[in-house]
Amino acid sequence: MLLAPLSGVTDLHMRRIARRCGASAVVSEMVAAAELARGDAESQLRSEGAGVSPHVVQLAGCAPEPMARAARIAVETGADVIDVNMGCPAKTVTGGAAGSALMRDLDNAERLLGAVRGAVEVPVTVKMRLGWDEASFNAAGLAQRAERLGLNAVTVHGRTRQQFYKGNADWAAIRAVVQAVRIPVFANGDVTGPEEARACLAASGAAGVMVGRAAQGRPWLVGQIAAALAGEARPAPSREECADIACEHYEGLIALYGPAMGARHARKHLASYVDHAGPGALATADRTRLLTTADPAAAIELLRKAFLDPDGHVLEPLGEAA
Missing domain, CATH: 3.20.20.70 (Aldolase class I)
Structure with a gap:
């Protein structure tokens, strides 16, 4: 694969x-x-x-x-x-x-x-x-x-x-x-x-x-x-794991390209991560802020919010590949 x-x-x-x-x-x-x-x-x-x-x-x-x-x-x-x-x-x-x-x-x-x-x-x-x-x-x-x-x-x-x-x-x-x-x-x-x-x-x-x-x-x-x-039973990543992956990806782009260019490169990825977090994962205003902010800390906070609720509680599990 x-x-x-x-x-x-x-x-x-x-x-x-x-x-x-x-x-x-x-x-x-x-x-x-x-x-x-x-x-x-x-x-x-x-x-x-x-x-x-x-x-x-x-x-x-x-x-x-x-x-x-x-x-x-x-x-x-x-x-x-x-x-x-x-x-x-x-x-x-x-x-x-x-x-x-x-x-x-x-x-x-x-x-x-x-x-x-x-x-x-x-x-x-x-x-x-x-x-x-x-x-x-x-x-x-x-x-x-x-x-x-x-x-x-x-x-x-x-x-x-x-x-x-x-x-x-x-x-x-x-x-x-x-x-x-x-x-x-x-x-x-x-x-x-x-x-x-x-x-x-x-x-x-x-x-x-x-x-x-x-x-x-x-x-x-x-x-x-x-x-x-291959016939292996592999569960889908948990929402916490998905949040960690999304943040790792974003932070890597910032490190690779620098804050300004890295944020531009990251936008399409951020939108896709939020889409796969599920319907309504972020309110429209939060989604817009995530895709436009130049503040890495704010982006990380919003990415985690997409997979977890504001108090850190886990939302509904993501679907699994079968």
Whole structure:
């Protein structure tokens, strides 16, 4: 069970927590190769992996040379695995001929993968979609090229680029990729719990599952799903444990980025933690204050209030993955 790379979400501290909670592996948020190759400070922070093992860095780009250089930099600074992004659907990425736009030009995609494979000795993987649109399901062909180049694994999100995140992920369509190659194929898209993970594995025939958006605000989810698939009885974290995790994550971002930038990076996480704390966990005014305050002490107080009542009493238990 893997935690997917999520831009702006799978920061160092979320990855540390998810790995500690039982995820088999976790992937960094997408790092722009050209920016990392230029020594951009924020790109370096995105690719940071202290305390995470294995440390997987995902790189995005459209040209072989910067991708190769960035891969070498990532490995020199501790990466154990390089993952190549050929699945991001965002216009800011595809507009630069990177991400899932590479699925429209498999020859360029192959050159890019070859450059990364030749630049480093660690395992190299690639994450893709089914294709650019429904008229061009070419993930199997791209996976075959990756295998011939010596890549070690493939992950396929069960949607096309043109779907973005609309509709349902087509897990069955991933089976064509599984059947086309001998290297492991991981399935991604719409897995929110053990039931969905089992259905995804059955439909796709994949070697494993990668969980993405469902883990935001629940970094323990991937480990819960992994335990359930292994037949282990693992209770959901208590509300006190969830509060501790949320506060650890927030404090880590403040330490990593500094108070101002750390607070900005934390907002989407704070909103997700409160959402998963349950309906009415915070009054509207408290929620607004949590998402806008520049005072770390106030944010911590409000996070704990979301999981516990103001007097410190435990609220209703959170649901469990089954």
